Amino acid sequence: MAEETSIVELGDWFDTPPGRYVRAWEQAQFDAIVADVFGFNALQVGLPSLDLLQANRMPFKVFVGDSLAKAELASQWQAQVVARPEALPFESDSIDLLVLPHAFESTDEPHRVLREVERVLVPEGRVVVSGFNPWSLWGLRANLPGMPPWLPHPPSAQVSLARLKDWFKLLSFEVDRGRFGCYAPACMTDVWLRRWAFMEKAGDRWWPVCGATYVVSAVKRVAGARIIGAPWKKRRRARRVAVPVPQGSGGAHRAQAEAVGHTATGIKE
Structure with a gap:
């Protein structure tokens, strides 16, 4: 645990030149993915300085972090919750969209985080994750x-x-969508990062798995149980009994036939 860093330090790093470079690329990827995700409840875990749900149209967006977002950032969320990603205080099967910027790198228990993600997402819910690529x-x-x-x-x-x-x-x-990005070498200044800008198209074409960071999207699949309706009791319709009427019979025969027909209506099968 001594060598691990917190999400706060990650937020500070995003204010450096390489951090802004990664931030711009990841924001574009998150925007493209979440724009077409529909539902009611969306969560962002960590990094309040990045509004990774801004392109989504769900009515209720929540920020979850170790601490509350600053006042100037709080207005972009309908609610804020202080919690760790390993223990999300939400009901099971209640969240439609969950975004986790670099969350698996910011915890000692990434498997537990993923189990929490699986628990709170509704069936067919979506999670979007970003991370640094060690093979870059x-x-x-x-x-x-x-x-x-x-x-x-x-x-x-x-x-x-x-x-x-x-x-x-x-x-x-x-996993249905994913992409690597940020192919420029490790440079500490904006000037050198701009000089290596041509590497973006070249990297996407020639060595796509060597980008410095990635964004991936996955959908929670549940082995479906067939929904069976209530065992409604079918009514048996009364069957009308046809009574032949002799040809040439008078009104008495017709009246008798009608009376028999009405009586037969109440007969059960």
């Missing part, structure tokens, strides 16, 4: 001995996309 130029630099810290979390805290997909599969999540 940035990950390589972070693993070089003697180099000063580069990323807000140590290499041991990073979760690769391949491992995350395995975790999703074990909990019956279906």
Whole structure:
């Protein structure tokens, strides 16, 4: 635990030049994914400085974090909750959309976080996760001995996309969208990051799995039980008995036939 960092330190890192570079790319990815997700309740866990639900149209959006968001940021949420991602204070099957920016890197118990995600999401609910890719130029630099810290979390805290997909599969999540990004080398200034901007298109085409960060979306699948309606009692309709009327008979015969017909109506099968 000594080497782990908190979500607050991650928020500070997003104010640095490389942090702003990652922030802009991740914001665009989250916006594209959540725009078409419908429901009633959406949660963002951590990083109040990033409104990753701004493109979503759900009526109730909640921020969950170690502390409340600052006053200037609070207006973008309908509610705020102080809680840890390992213990979300929400009912099971109650959340339609959950976004987790770098949450698995900010905890000692990523499996427990994922189990909480599975618990609170409704069937067919969606979770969107971002993380740093350990198999990238940035990950390589972070693993070089003697180099000063580069990323807000140590290499041991990073979760690769391949491992995350395995975790999703074990909990019956279906990964349906995902993308790597931020292919520029590890640079500390905006000037050098702009000089390496051409790497974005090249990386997407030639080495797409080597982006410094990723955003992935998964849907909670539940083995469906067939919904069976209430065993409504079917009414048996009374059957009208046809009584032949002799041809040429008079009104007495017709009256008798009608009387018999009315009596037969009440007969049960």
